[in-house]
Amino acid sequence: MNIAVLQFPGSNCDQDAFHLFASGLGLATRYVWHKETSLGQADLVVVPGGFSYGDYLRCGAIARFSPVMRALRAHAEGGGLVLGICNGFQILCEAGLLPGALIRNSSLEYRCMTCELAVGDAGPSFNTRTLGARVRLPIGHGEGNYRIDEEGMARLEERGQVILRYVDNPNGSLGDVAGIRSESGNVFGMMPHPDRAFERFHPSQDGLAVARAVLMAGSRVGTGAAS
Amino acid sequence: MKIKVFVTPKKNVLDPQGVAVGHALESLGLKGLRSARVGKVIELEVEGSDCPQLRAQLDKLCADLLSNPVIEDYHYEIAGV
Numbered sequence: 391m392n393i394a395v396l397q398f399p400g401s402n403c404d405q406d407a408f409h410l411f412a413s414g415l416g417l418a419t420r421y422v423w424h425k426e427t428s429l430g431q432a433d434l435v436v437v438p439g440g441f442s443y444g445d446y447l448r449c450g451a452i453a454r455f456s457p458v459m460r461a462l463r464a465h466a467e468g469g470g471l472v473l474g475i476c477n478g479f480q481i482l483c484e485a486g487l488l489p490g491a492l493i494r495n496s497s498l499e500y501r502c503m504t505c506e507l508a509v510g511d512a513g514p515s516f517n518t519r520t521l522g523a524r525v526r527l528p529i530g531h532g533e534g535n536y537r538i539d540e541e542g543m544a545r546l547e548e549r550g551q552v553i554l555r556y557v558d559n560p561n562g563s564l565g566d567v568a569g570i571r572s573e574s575g576n577v578f579g580m581m582p583h584p585d586r587a588f589e590r591f592h593p594s595q596d597g598l599a600v601a602r603a604v605l606m607a608g609s610r611v612g613t614g615a616a617s
Numbered sequence: 618m619k620i621k622v623f624v625t626p627k628k629n630v631l632d633p634q635g636v637a638v639g640h641a642l643e644s645l646g647l648k649g650l651r652s653a654r655v656g657k658v659i660e661l662e663v664e665g666s667d668c669p670q671l672r673a674q675l676d677k678l679c680a681d682l683l684s685n686p687v688i689e690d691y692h693y694e695i696a697g698v
Binding site: 447448451452455483484490491493494495496497498535537538539562 | 626629630631633634637682683685687688
């Protein structure tokens with residue numbers, strides 16, 4: 391499997407994400423600069439955390455218009471896997487690849503802590519059988535408060551698109567949402583950081599299982615034909 | 618021509634900043650506050666003049682970049698030549 395990690399000006403978890411897939415899972419991983427117009431051979435594209443374009447205007451609003459995003463959209467529409475972590479999740483929402491938006495935490499505080507997360511029954515690879523009922527992952531964000539209109543929320547629930555929920559909501563997210571997947575099942579977004587949860591010195595090693603669950607989704611949605 | 622774009626949180630979307638600012642205003646003695654909402658103003662200076670094509674383009678730019686329709690509303694004012 392080939393992993394591509396996008397880099398925007400202001401990305402700061404690109405190396406963490408690279409390290410998770412390259413060292414943690416031993417997969418062929420490379421960086422793709424945001425000015426690139428092609429992703430090359432990629433089974434999974436990771437949109438990493440950070441503060442792309444200084445979070446100016448809104449988190450993820452400007453990154454959405456980077457040249458590489460056109461290739462990312464084509465990759466996603468062809469069934470290719472995408473994982474957005476933290477700022478990456480915000481970018482995917484801004485780009486319309488995932489529904490909803492992330493606003494300022496209700497506490498107005500930047501929250502940096504390890505969270506207990508309930509695993510949703512969200513498809514053949516991302517569920518309590520593959521991950522157990524709960525995982526622990528760190529968060530570090532000021533804008534992780536998930537918002538969507540009522541119908542949108544009902545649709546997410548109905549289709550099992552909520553992949554992770556906070557057990558103790560740190561940011562005011564509707565429905566305690568910490569992460570979702572697209573209806574098609576190949577685009578994942580989450581505020582918690584699997585890329586900060588796999589080394590012995592990390593607060594948990596659950597990031598490996600979460601990353602594997604995302605990768606396993608690839609064999610279920612037929613990415614082969616597209617990439 | 619000067620264009621002022623106003624971006625505000627949608628009425629039914631929680632505005633944590635507005636709530637915090639409202640509390641501060643009350644603590645400074647403002648009575649009868651019903652709500653406080655915090656948005657942003659984007660000021661543009663553009664050559665040319667007001668016309669339907671410009672407004673159509675502005676609407677698209679406001680919806681695509683300057684605001685996020687999931688959580689925000691926008692309107693703009695055009696002044697001068």
